[in-house]
Each structure stands twice: as structure tokens, then as C-alpha cells.
Amino acid sequence: MIKRQSNKIDLSIIIINYMTYYKTVNTIESIIKYTEKITYEIILVDNGSKNNDKQLLSSYCKTKPQILFIPSKTNLGFGRGNNLALKYANGAYICFLNSDTELTKNSFYEGINYLITHTDVG
Numbered sequence: 001m002i003k004r005q006s007n008k009i010d011l012s013i014i015i016i017n018y019m020t021y022y023k024t025v026n027t028i029e030s031i032i033k034y035t036e037k038i039t040y041e042i043i044l045v046d047n048g049s050k051n052n053d054k055q056l057l058s059s060y061c062k063t064k065p066q067i068l069f070i071p072s073k074t075n076l077g078f079g080r081g082n083n084l085a086l087k088y089a090n091g092a093y094i095c096f097l098n099s100d101t102e103l104t105k106n107s108f109y110e111g112i113n114y115l116i117t118h119t120d121v122g
Contacts, residue, residue, distance in 0.1 A: 008092075009039040009091050009092070010038040010039045010093060011040040011095060011112060012043060012090060012093070013040060013041070013042045013043070013097050014043045014085040014097065015028070015042065015044050015045070015099050016047050017044060017045065017046045017049065018047040018049055019049045020100065021053040023100045024053075024057065024099040027099055027100065027102060028044070028064070030102040031097075031103055034104065034105055034107070035103070035106060037106065037109045038109050040091065040108065041091065042064075042068070043085040044057065044069050044085075045070045045071075045072055045081045046069070046072060047075050047078075048072050048075035048076070068088055070084060093115070
């Protein structure tokens with residue numbers, strides 16, 4: 001996670017999807033299920049998927065107000081996809097999360113709390 005100068009929300013979680021719809025949805029559902037005690041947003045970029053992921057994710061994200069969905073017409077690559085999402089991030093902390101990650105506990109709160117209480121960690 002990176003610390004930024006922002007007070008709007010605690011954490012921006014950036015996820016890049018490229019033809020991994022079901023894994024991406026599992027990742028998001030685990031974030032929603034386990035993330036407590038902090039404010040967060042999810043910024044999801046579909047990186048020019050060649051299947052129907054863009055349409056599926058667009059419909060899915062309409063039901064989740066904490067998600068900003070950004071469809072890309074082309075595959076920008078992982079780095080440029082993250083940079084595109086970063087332009088929209090409002091969090092004091094930024095997390096670049098792989099689309100196949102599943103949380104099993106309140107890891108984001110624990111991580112942010114650790115960074116706040118251990119000022120020698122960057």
C-alpha cells in the first residue's frame with residue numbers, strides 16, 4: 001500500500017481485470033464481506049477483455065456503489081491499467097490488488113492500522 005495526501009476516504013483498492021470475470025467478482029465479494037472499520041472504494045479497470053467480461057462487469061458494478069468501473073477499449077498492460085485507475089483514486093492509501101486475490105479477514109484495516117501505529121514503516 002502507498003500513503004497519499006488525501007482525506008476523502010481511507011483506502012482506494014485498484015483491480016485490473018483481463019478476462020477473469022469470475023475471479024474478479026470473487027475478489028470484490030471478499031473485499032465487501034471482510035473490510036470493516038475503514039472507508040474504501042474499489043476502482044476496477046477492464047483492460048480490453050476480448051470476451052464478454054466488460055459487459056458482465058458493467059452490469060455487476062451497477063449494483064455496487066463502492067465500485068468505479070473503467071472499461072478500456074484496449075489492453076493497456078498491467079502498469080498502464082493501474083496508472084489509469086490511480087487518476088481516479090481518492091484514498092489516503094492505495095492498494096494495487098490482483099484480480100485473483102480473496103480476503104479471509106479484515107486485512108486492509110489491519111494493514112492500515114499497522115502503518116498508522118508504526119511510523120517507521122514506509
